[in-house]
Amino acid sequence: MATAKHNPGKKMIGAIALFVASGFFLLALKNMDIQSLIMAFVVPLIFLASSALIPKVFRADSLLLSLVNLLCSLGVLVLYRISPEKGINQAINYGAGVLAMILCMLAIRHLSRFKPLLVIAAGGALVLMALPVVIGREVGGAKAWIALGGLNFQPSELVKVVLVVVNAYLLSKRKVLLSIIFTGICLVFLLLQKDLGTALLYFIVSLLMMYVSTGSFALLGAGFGGAAAAGILGYSWLKSMGFAHIDRRITAWTNPWGNYENEGFQTVQSLLAIVNGGLFGLGLGAGNASKIPVRETDSIFPFIVNEFGIILGICLIILYIIIFIRGIGISSRCNHRFHSLLAMGCSLFIAFQTFVIIGGNINLIPITGVTLPFISYGGTSLLSSLCLIGLLQGIESINEDHIAQDAKMATMGDELP
């Protein structure tokens, strides 16, 4: 039987809270303002509330929870360093995200009739995905953003939660074809939005979920083969459709140093931020990565490495690996296909998204505009990542309930004459 509780202990949670608080104190010293001091209390407070209180109410995986919260609060800290305004916004996003996480936990625990809800969610998702194509605005070559009631957001970020849930549900009922169709429609919209990074995420995560459900390597091979063929065939056609920025991104990948002033600028600046930071970093607030484009979203990883060092960068990747492994643990402890597939999808999404963006930052793969889960600036992005964690935690609490029940049954059995 899998071990039931992994309590990382109050010490670790305390240490993380102190770390975040001291970061803000340091910034307060640098900026000489009260606002940073307030943040030094508020952010650790959200962290403590989320990491310490939730496990008291639900049977959650508290290690997973504190690691996720660590990443979120580190994100707020770094964003505050980049721009206090963005830091405060992100703190609000973080608070809202924690609430959304709790809602997702409750939803997965207590909703019993999913089908009608999912039909509505799937329909809504498709409408949302269609919106940016019609009324979207273009940011960084992709047309993935819409403005609703004064709020700017990326529907594809919210829809990814729906995608994982709908796919998990369909695949648990072995409706592979329906799942392919749903994913396919989403992908078409993403391609119309010219958001290739997110399309890659959707495609790979759905494909891997389908493999887990069916165990069919043929499906996996067909998926990859089809994607490669579509990529090659569609390349010239897509370019004529206004995808000129792909070409630039490929050059930026193969030869960033040859074009370090234009195409390769972002990659080169990322790599320079990393080597200038060195093993131990230049120190919070003392970094020199001021030129990296989109340092609050796509390039936040090199920015962090610049100030906190390569060692912390490696630690961050290890944290994401631990988060993924905890998620997989939850997935393999489930009693229901739906829960297991859902937990798998959530873990895969976070892990693969991390790979795509950090891989782009260090020039392992071409850079695409996706966010670093939990850390990058952005309300919808943080919200959806925390929703995925909420689903995972909800499933974990169901697992724990089952385990507790089994244990109870066993002891009851012993007591019977």
Added chain:
Amino acid sequence: MKLLKSHIKIIATGMVVLLISLIVFGAYSVLTQGNRWFSSSANTYLREMKTNAIPGNIMDRNGTVLATTDAQGKRLYHQDGSVRNAVVHVLGDRTNNVGYGVESFMSNYLYGFNVSYFQRLAHALKGEKLHGNNLTLSIDSNLSRYVSSIFPTDKKGAVIVMNYRTGEVLSLQSFPTFDPDNITESVKTDPLQPFWNNATRWNSAPGSTFKLITLAASLKNIPGAAVQEYVCTGELPFADSVMRDAGNAIHNKLSLSKAFTLSCNITFGKLAQQMGDAALASTSKDFGIGDYFLFQDFVVENSVYPQKNRTDKEIAWTGVGQSALQLTPLHMCMIASAVANDGVMMEPKLLLKAVSINNEIKAQLVPKQYLHPLSKADADTIADYMNQVVKSGTGTRANVAGHRICGKTGTAEVDSQKENNAWFVGFIDEPQFPYAVCVVVMDAGGGGAVAAPIAGKIFSAITGSPLTAK
């Protein structure tokens, strides 16, 4: 459910491997290329970071101070202009006009960026500037100044002198050169591009000096190549053209040694055709052509072997060092060094020692084998042939009385130029003078007439013996 769990395991393992690959790839790139990124001209932060540190002195192998910093923090170079000119491409300059000079490429040592974060913090708290290390280079500034004085003044080119046993570079020069203390507008706009380091960052067809590799490949791939008799009719016909020898010479029957000594294109073109592109490409690869050089002390442009699947004509032209072949002078010098060093190619080295202000040794020369392209027997054969070149062949003007000098000339045709590029590679085959030389004079004429005499003067200066030829 059991099946599901086994699938989960497969996918989970794959994803963990993918995430770990981030760490592996990232660490590998930073370890192998981090210093190149750090010191590249793209790194505009470096200048900022340099203001927080006092760079150490740079000395040549005899202790001559080539660069120092005065009390006001101004960087000073050697007082003699001819020395400044001779070492500028190795040293670099104040504003990084020369990419990857010691001043930027070794800034980790020179500015003390190699100290720990805590030491740096302590310095910052005390309000002190960091003190960099004093560097001793393998460069010989006297020899460099001499080389610079005998090179034609109005030509582009490069000269490298290195120790083939240890890889230490004694002189590495690019021409035309310039004075880092006097960078005028005419230097900046000179069409001969004085800032560019031709020794390491310019690659081009090496002409007949490449026959070293064709010869090595023939000895390896064609049984009896060395004892066979060859016939040179003065022509090697192709579908649409004919290959001829320099000066339309006809050599008739000749041995391999003779063909090498006279630099017979027909014989070497045929040899290349006979062994085929794959064999020649494979030996070229053994010598490092196509490698992405990641040397500790130098940034060297990679050398290029032509694309695969080529016609007989192109293969023959590759065999004599033309076609789309591209090699840097430093790499050509390393190839000659491998022949001299019993078939072992050493990594070129520049840094003899880095010493901190507290007299701690932070780095020291450790000779490092780079490749092992030749057997000792083949290396000896090639050295013998090269000795014949200097004694009685195309390279007689490099010969020095009383010493065993080996060499090979090259005359490379370049479409865009009026004259050919003159090449010479060679070495002194004696234990007390383990030095190899590569000379390139661009747009100047034949290797034997233009480059060999320069190499001869260098050999003569090293050994202290007079040239044989006038």
